[in-house]
Amino acid sequence: MSNSAATKTAITPRRDEDFPEWYQQVIRAAELAEPSDVRGCMVIRPWGYGIWENMQRQLDAMFRATGHRNAYFPLFIPLSYFAKEAEHVEGFAKECAVVTHTRLEVDADGKMKPASALTEPLVVRPTSETIIGATYAKWVQSYRDLPILINQWANVVRWEMRPRLFLRTTEFLWQEGHTVHETEAEARTETRLILDLYERFVRDYLAIPVFTGAKSESEKFPGAVETLTLEAMVQDRKAIQAGTSHFLGQNFARASGIQFQNREGKQEFGWTTSWGMTTRLVGTLVMMHGDDDGLVLPPRIAPTHIVILPIIPKEDTRVRILETCDALALQLRGKQFGDSPIEVEVDRRDLGGGVKNWEWIKKGVPIRVEIGPRDLEKDAVTVSRRDQPIKSKESMSIQEFAAQAQEMLMSIQKNLYDRARKFQEENMRVIESKKEFYDFFTPKNPAKPEIHGGFALAHWNGSREIEEQIKNDLKVTIRAILLDDSSEPGQCVFTGEPSGRRVIWAKSY
RNA sequence: CGGGCUGUGGCUCAGCUUGGUAGAGCGCCUGGUUCGGGACCAGGAGGCCGUGGGUUCAAAUCCCACCAGCCCGACCA
Numbered sequence: 001m002s003n004s005a006a007t008k009t010a011i012t013p014r015r016d017e018d019f020p021e022w023y024q025q026v027i028r029a030a031e032l033a034e035p036s037d038v039r040g041c042m043v044i045r046p047w048g049y050g051i052w053e054n055m056q057r058q059l060d061a062m063f064r065a066t067g068h069r070n071a072y073f074p075l076f077i078p079l080s081y082f083a084k085e086a087e088h089v090e091g092f093a094k095e096c097a098v099v100t101h102t103r104l105e106v107d108a109d110g111k112m113k114p115a116s117a118l119t120e121p122l123v124v125r126p127t128s129e130t131i132i133g134a135t136y137a138k139w140v141q142s143y144r145d146l147p148i149l150i151n152q153w154a155n156v157v158r159w160e161m162r163p164r165l166f167l168r169t170t171e172f173l174w175q176e177g178h179t180v181h182e183t184e185a186e187a188r189t190e191t192r193l194i195l196d197l198y199e200r201f202v203r204d205y206l207a208i209p210v211f212t213g214a215k216s217e218s219e220k221f222p223g224a225v226e227t228l229t230l231e232a233m234v235q236d237r238k239a240i241q242a243g244t245s246h247f248l249g250q251n252f253a254r255a256s257g258i259q260f261q262n263r264e265g266k267q268e269f270g271w272t273t274s275w276g277m278t279t280r281l282v283g284t285l286v287m288m289h290g291d292d293d294g295l296v297l298p299p300r301i302a303p304t305h306i307v308i309l310p311i312i313p314k315e316d317t318r319v320r321i322l323e324t325c326d327a328l329a330l331q332l333r334g335k336q337f338g339d340s341p342i343e344v345e346v347d348r349r350d351l352g353g354g355v356k357n358w359e360w361i362k363k364g365v366p367i368r369v370e371i372g373p374r375d376l377e378k379d380a381v382t383v384s385r386r387d388q389p390i391k392s393k394e395s396m397s398i399q400e401f402a403a404q405a406q407e408m409l410m411s412i413q414k415n416l417y418d419r420a421r422k423f424q425e426e427n428m429r430v431i432e433s434k435k436e437f438y439d440f441f442t443p444k445n446p447a448k449p450e451i452h453g454g455f456a457l458a459h460w461n462g463s464r465e466i467e468e469q470i471k472n473d474l475k476v477t478i479r480a481i482l483l484d485d486s487s488e489p490g491q492c493v494f495t496g497e498p499s500g501r502r503v504i505w506a507k508s509y
Numbered sequence: 510c511g512g513g514c515u516g517u518g519g520c521u522c523a524g525c526u527u528g529g530u531a532g533a534g535c536g537c538c539u540g541g542u543u544c545g546g547g548a549c550c551a552g553g554a555g556g557c558c559g560u561g562g563g564u565u566c567a568a569a570u571c572c573c574a575c576c577a578g579c580c581c582g583a584c585c586a
Contacts, residue, residue: 010547039578094584127586160585168585241586278586311545354546361547372545382545391546509586 009292010362019236019451020164026286027165029362030295033282040163040170044279047363048166050303051282052173056153058205058301059175059277061339062197068149068177073132075154076122081130084255088129091222095158097124097170124157129223129248129274132178133256140180140260140270147190148180166283167240167509174278180258180270184249187271188226191247194275195228198243206281207298207417208232208288209424210242211455211504213480218467221274225249231479231504233424234287237454239479239506242284245275289416295364296386298416299409300338306405307365308346309356311372322348324398325371328381331402337409361390366412369401387412387419427454430502434493441474441507455479455506459499461492470494470505479504 011029015022027033032048044052060070076099083089099122101114125131136148157171177194181187195212202208210230214220220227224246231239253259253269262268289296299305308325312318329344336342347356360368370382370393381401383394385408396404431437440456443449453476460466460478470476480503487502 008547091585156586158585162584172586174586244586276586280586313544352544352548354544355548357545358547370545374545393545 010294010358011292014292015235015290016451022292023283023287023290024165026290026294026362027283030286030364032286032295033165035165038170040160042163042165042169044173047303048282051285051297051301052279054301054303055205055277055281056175059201060151060153062201063151063175063177066149066193066197068151068179070153071150072152072154073128073135075125077125077128077131079121079123081134082123084130084133085223085252088223088252088255092126092158095160096126097157097159098122099124125154126156126158127274127276128152128154128156128176128178129252130256133252133258133272136178136180136270136272137257137259140258142260143182143262145260146180146182146270147186149177149190150179151175151177164283166286167280169279172279174276177273177275179273180253181273182260182262182271184271187249187273188247191226191228191245191273191275194245194273195230195243198230198245198275198277201277202230202232202242202281203417205298205300206285206288207300207413207420208242208284209417209421211480211482212484213482213504215244216464216467216478216481216503218464219478221246223248223251225251228483229480231455231506232284232288233427233455233506234284234509235290235423236287236451237427237506239455239504239508240280240284240287241479241508242281243275243277246273248272248274288420290364293390294362296416297364297366299366299413302343302364302366304343304345304365305337305409306332306342306344306367306369307360308344308369308371309360310346310348311370311375313373317373317376320376321371321373322346324376328369328371328398328402332405335402335406337406342405342409361386366409367405383408385412387415424455429454429456431456431458431493437493437505438474441476441505453507455504457487457502458493458505459487459490459501460503461495461497461499463495466492466494474507476505476507479506479508 011022011025013021030047031045032051033042033044036043099118101117103115104112105115106112139145139148153175155171155173160168160170163169179187179190181190199210199212202210210232212228212230215227215229221244226247228245230242232242234240250269250271252272258270258272259267260270285297285301286295289298308329310321310325312321325346329346332342332344334341347360349356357368364386366386368384375381375395380395380397383396383401384392429440431440437456437458441453443452467478481501482504489498489500490502491497492499
């Protein structure tokens, strides 16, 4: 970092000083969310929720376009439902919130106390496979009832020991798709279709490049036959899962009794899938594109694309400047960006100096436009792009800007993606030996680890023991077994045994 | 759930060792000068010091219990 001491960044500490703390500060400074009084739960503020709403809108359209429909299932799951799939139970048991009582009563000390115990406790859904499965069991009789292609937008609760805003909270928001198919092939195709849909979504909207692949046995979803994943590399070079798509085989159908009479007249269990993306994506966005001055939003997901900042040093120009701002806003709103109108805000708040400007920088709004008396004289605007250095500005005529706005947004979008892609490539390493592997993932300063490592492509003998070993030694795990794998067979870097392919290893969130 | 640390205006913290009735910076409000890169000056509001009990003439300060949070370990989208 060639930052002179005089260059003040909006966020303290910088990314290279303390990445986790930087992350928290960006979320606060950008007003995305804040911790709540309820442990592990957060308040998502309008700017953060606006990003989530845009994600929802886009994903929802994509689900619809592929034949899926939304529905809603209960928040509470009877304990008995939940206990049906053994692996599944084991996977989630430790993080379940359980409702045991229904009523509050005032006790002798004047305190509210739960009063009447439920005969059967209810689990607050950590995911809905079981309750949706129980419902599907009623719906499915014949192969003619298939496929069932349903998505649900919901909140879920997983009682986490170590919450972090967006990345790991006790309650979070997500979508969960649950489908049933007649054949294994169809279900596998669905699993893959959604993975591809997710990949397109994060690439085109969030400007996030990912690797797609399968999870190893030890990393896959409890109860799944196969878990497909999207793995992104954020700026501390760790991996973060951006979404998952599971092929559940007949495991859940068997547990829930989803059976149908097939074309030969025989009873058969359905083939199911489930898949999800969560509010964690907001956190991913922060770590992917944010810089030392705050959030940087890809235009296609930003709640506001362009903010217009009136500069009013002398009262006599106030009216004309505001009129000019409003006229430009109106003109811009009439233009399309992607599949919706350009979102423009004129910030007329009575705040002095650069304060307003910095607020929008920290919020990551893609384009800031200043209009002051000097611009007025030239019929011009002063334009700043969030993907460019903070101090850089460009003066251009109002009409020129209006004509170029869409293109400029597009260019920012592309630039962010290219930047992320380049970073990912630079920190991806083909590794041939155990020593090289350990060196790659060992910080030079263990007391205060610098940002190090990245994604390692290394041969692996397929054994769980090796995974365990590496996880214990380095906190590194297999993130993905690549689907479009082009690697040559070789030797496991840990044991020298034959290996069919390289897999991606990394530290992860 | 185990180990360590911390609870004082909205935020970050000082004061606690050596008890004597609460402070700073930031933020907030008002007025003025400012405003094109995070402004300045002046004035002001805001705290039963995490909760409960104990010791004492007197507790933010000492003692006990509880609660909450943070950090480190096992789990996770």
